[in-house]
Amino acid sequence: MVNYEPGQDRNVAALSNLVMCDGFCKMKNIKERYMRLALKEAKKAELLDEVPIGCVIVKDNKVISRGFNKRELKKDVTSHAEIEAIRRASKKLGDWQLIDCDLYVTIEPCLMCTGAIIQSRIKNVYYGSEDSKGGALVSSLNINEAKNLNHHINIEGGILKDECSNIVKQYFAKKRKNKTLG
Numbered sequence: 512m513v514n515y516e517p518g519q520d521r522n523v524a525a526l527s528n529l530v531m532c533d534g535f536c537k538m539k540n541i542k543e544r545y546m547r548l549a550l551k552e553a554k555k556a557e558l559l560d561e562v563p564i565g566c567v568i569v570k571d572n573k574v575i576s577r578g579f580n581k582r583e584l585k586k587d588v589t590s591h592a593e594i595e596a597i598r599r600a601s602k603k604l605g606d607w608q609l610i611d612c613d614l615y616v617t618i619e620p621c622l623m624c625t626g627a628i629i630q631s632r633i634k635n636v637y638y639g640s641e642d643s644k645g646g647a648l649v650s651s652l653n654i655n656e657a658k659n660l661n662h663h664i665n666i667e668g669g670i671l672k673d674e675c676s677n678i679v680k681q682y683f684a685k686k687r688k689n690k691t692l693g
């Protein structure tokens with residue numbers, strides 16, 4: 512459907528709608544492309560029998576770091592995908608401040624990771640599926656409503672939502688099945 516202002520040439524309106532749609536589709540494709548890379552990280556976690564959550568950090572249209580959940584492997588509660596990726600990005604940039612960086616993560620970040628994201632000054636956070644229990648961006652807390660924070664993040668969820676949520680669901684279903692069989 513073409514939206515046009517009263518008196519506006521229909522062809523001009525159609526063209527401007529097309530340009531807007533083109534821009535929107537390109538942005539959507541870019542976000543999905545990065546989320547697929549985060550999903551690839553999640554699959555690495557799955558192979559190691561870790562809860563499959565993956566993350567990538569992007570700056571100037573380049574992936575500068577990747578990370579996946581390694582909590583069991585490292586026996587370290589802070590080894591969530593986001594923290595792993597933030598550590599690597601800081602190392603790469605030689606700075607704890609990740610200005611103008613975007614973080615893509617398959618599942619909504621928890622309270623710990625949200626804290627690290629805010630502290631590191633990451634600009635935009637894109638997540639796949641919400642985490643109704645542990646998610647601290649929009650689910651159990653709404654971090655952007657917190658007062659007096661000196662940095663706020665832009666948040667967008669639902670990117671490749673089903674794929675991001677299914678990989679976790681399947682992981683836990685398999686775990687339950689193995690437990691029953693065992």
Ligand SMILES: [Zn+2]
Pocket residue numbers: 591592593620621622623624625
């Ligand atoms: Zn976390």
